[in-house]
Amino acid sequence: MTNPLLEPWTGEFDLPPFDAIRDADFAPAFEWALTEARANIAAIAGNAEPPGFTNTVEALELAEEALNRVAGVFYNLAGADSTPEREALQRDLAPKMAAFSSEVTMNAALFARIEALWSGRDTLGLSAEQSRVLELYRRMFIRAGAALDAAGRKRMAEVKERLAVLSTSFTQNLLADERDWWMPLAEADLDGLPDFVIAAAKAAAEERGQPGHVLTLSRSLVVPFLQFSLRRDLREKAYEAWTARGANGGATDNRALAAEILKLREERARLLGYDSFAAYKLEPEMARTPDAVRDLLMRVWEPARAKAMADGEVLTRMMHADGINGDLEAWDWRYYSEKRRLADHDLDEGELKPYFGLEAMIGAAFDCATRLFGLEFRPLDVPLYHTDARAWEVTRGGRHIAVFIGDWFARSSKRSGAWCSAFREQRKLGGDQRPVVVNVCNFARPAKGEPALLSWDDARTLFHEFGHALHQMLSDVTYGFISGTSVARDFVELPSQLYEHWLEVPEVLDNHARHVKTGQPMPAALRDRLLAASTYDQGFATVEYVASALVDLAFHEGAGPADPMAVQAKVLKEIGMPHAIRMRHATPHFAHVFAGDGYSSGYYSYMWSEVMDADAFEAFREAGDAFDADTAQRLEEHILSAGGSQEADALYTAFRGKMPGVEPLLKGRGLLEPAA
Structure with missing residues (x-):
């Protein structure tokens, strides 16, 4: 069939042909790709040859190639730029994709082949990476229900399908509440607001086709409103709306879904x-x-x-x-x-913000990656999924490493929060596949013709998500199953939270925190006051x-x-x-926990990783240089390039020599009582 999602992608770096893809292409592409994937899985499970690593595990790695390609485009667009058509298809796909996952992971013949490999693993001559991949495949199958009896497998599949439907509904309800609420602001309602907040409120009004200024539930707009508005009554109204997302009654109420x-x-x-x-x-x-x-x-x-x-x-x-x-x-x-x-x-936030222009902070994140890992960034002029999105080729020593896409501004079609994802993962099996990584944020859009300004927290968010991107871009493994951020949930935040530390390096601020109008660097006294207040x-x-x-x-x-x-x-x-x-995050809008189960029982993981990131940056301090080449090389070798090739504690110990205690975290947050 003629479908841009299924035809070979022949553009620069084999990027998805975003300018040719239409919403109507997704449903038939998924149908075709699922059919092909099912046929490939059946062939692996029914292979008359004895199970081997190549004809079972490596075959599984490549069995869903077309499906992964289609899904990579669709789900990234559904989160970053939803449309009614995409939301409807997402609801339709949720049980279908869950059912397909159950078909694979509870396929008795397929699981038998994996068990046979596991039983004879010592005789297979596997590399360390292959042994790890086999172990993780077996773990995935067992935890998915492959070892259950027939009745148990049937019920498990039903549960997963229903959970997929519920999490999709939870996500879409939250997006609807965020999209549909806005509060007009009269001139008198702007009292106390700095120019950057007023400009963001004006840009939000323009996006919604409204005159004047409006307040939305975008974090980058509502938080500074709560910081500066003199109108306590409006602060209350805005805060209650912000915290009531998903709990407003009616069709978008998430409380019953959570239960x-x-x-x-x-x-x-x-x-x-x-x-x-x-x-x-x-x-x-x-x-x-x-x-x-x-x-x-x-x-x-x-x-x-x-x-x-x-x-x-x-x-x-x-x-x-x-x-x-x-x-x-x-x-x-x-x-x-x-x-x-x-x-x-x-x-004063109003005094600080002009030194944190979006362009300067992008440049700062790139510059740190260049100094630490030798990466170079070249802007690309290629079709992307939205006019807000921008792309760069990432190279090192002239070699293509990745394509990086940044999509930083809030809009009503984008779910809230900030995240890193990939249109394509890194792997070597079947050819050297380089990743296409995207950072998505929700920074306040500036007034037309004005530079975009970030808060200190926004700048940290930009560095955080770029830390995730580095984890994906520097990945250097053979198998996609353990590529990039495919690690323990309470380890995945280590690279992102660690990268935030470089924003606080004085020389980074001196080089990049420059006034958007004058180009002058942040005064040293202001910089020092900012860093002194880091635990405020x-x-x-x-x-x-x-x-x-x-x-x-x-x-x-x-x-x-x-x-x-x-x-x-x-x-x-x-x-x-x-x-x-x-x-x-109150329950009705706790997307980390209910919009899928990635962070369910796992929201603690940011703090678990913070224990490590506080200790990991100490390695650079101990070396006497935030850009120490040897320490950066160890960080890349043992963490950023390693993916899930070993257990997380083994990876961290290989980098640092030991696991840390909680004291560096308490010290970093200013919560450790000074010694008597």
């Missing part, structure tokens, strides 16, 4: 013989057990809560001094915290994060709760959640 998801996850775990979904999910991670996760989180919770409570008392006094009586509320915290930051550290308000940030992680863990221990909101309330009461701070 059903948790029940089905519990059933899935029990079918496999686990006491809880948390026990099942954490078994292959670095943490291993729910108790280990809770131990880490509670060790951080107590000092973080104490710091937040003390900060809250200061902010309350500031509010009372303004003539506002009563308790400090959640919509007050950022406003008074910003005023306190200005008073204590002489830091970390009590708040840590409390809102750890509370979310503890609720996630509680959801998945024991029986799936009939009322997740009651569990959320119970956990927050037990840990003594401060009144003026709420969870970073």
Whole structure:
């Protein structure tokens, strides 16, 4: 059939022909690709030859080539640039793709071949990488239900199909709530807002075809509004709308979906013989057990809560001094915290932002990658899926390494948050396949003709996602199954969180944090005040994060709760959640946990990785140079290029020599009590 998704891609670097692809092409392409994949799987399972690594595992690696290509384009577009047609197809595909996955992983004949290979693995002459891939394939099949009896396999398939439908609905409901809410701002409503917030509100109005200015639920717009707006009533209205996503009643309410998801996850775990979904999910991670996760989180919770409570008392006094009586509320915290930051550290977001132009921060991220790993970035003029997206060829020593795509601005067709994904992964099997990696963010769009300005947090986000991109681009393995970010969930955030540290290197700021109008570098005094305040308000940030992680863990221990909101309330009461701070992600919009199960029982993983990233950057400090070549080479060899070729703790220990304790994390967040 003639379909640009299925025909050979002959453009530069074999990129998807975005300018030729239409929404109508996706459904027939998926149908054809699924048919081909099923035929390939059947041929492997039914192969009359004795099972070998080549005719079983390597054949599986290549069996879904066309399907992976089509899905890589579709799901990236569905997240970054949804349309009604794409949303409808996503709902239709959810059970079909889940059913296909079950067909493969619960194919008895296929599993028998893998078991035969596993039983005779010592006689196969496998390389270390091949042994690891075989081990992970076997683990995947068993954890998917391949070893269950026929009734168990049937029920497992039904559970997975229903979970796929529910998670898709959860995601689309959240996008609808974010897309459909906006608040017009009259001139008087702009009081106290810096020029960059006013410009972003104007750009948001233009995108929606509205006059004047509007506030949306994009984090890069609503957070600075909460920081600066003099109108406490509007801050409350905006904050409550932002935190009510997925809990507004009607067709987009996610609370019942969350309850059903948790029940089905519990059933899935029990079918496999686990006491809880948390026990099942954490078994292959670095943490291993729910108790280990809770131990880490509670060790951080107590000092973080104490710091937040003390900060809250200061902010309350500031509010009372303004003539506002009563308790400090959640919509007050950022406003008074910003005023306190200005008073204590002489830091004004309006003064800082002109030094963090988007173009400069892209350049900073690229420059650090050049100095650390020898990468070079050349802009590409190629068709992409949206006019906001931009592409670069990544090379090293003249050799093509990857294509990097950046898509940084918020828009109503894009789901919230920031993420890294790939249109194509790195692998060597079947030819040297180089990756096509994309970073997607939701930064506020500037007014027409004006430069895009980032907050300090936005700049950290850009570096964070680019750290994920480096993990994908520098991957150097034979098998796609262990390529790039295909690692333990509580290890995957290490490269991204580690890369954030380079934004705080003074010489990086001196070289790249330049005023968008004058081109002058950030004054040294301002830079030093910024770095001195790096742990400012970390009590708040840590409390809102750890509370979310503890609720996630509680959801998945024991029986799936009939009322997740009651569990959320119970956990927050037990840990003594401060009144003026709420969870970073309340249950109805907790996409990390409910929009698929990638971070379910795993939201803690950012903090688990932070224990390592704080220690990993110390390796550069110990070397006396943030760009020390030998340390960077070890980082690439043992972590960034290695993918999932070994267990995560083995990879980290190969880089650093040992696993770290929690103290560097507490120190990095300013939560470690100074020695007496």
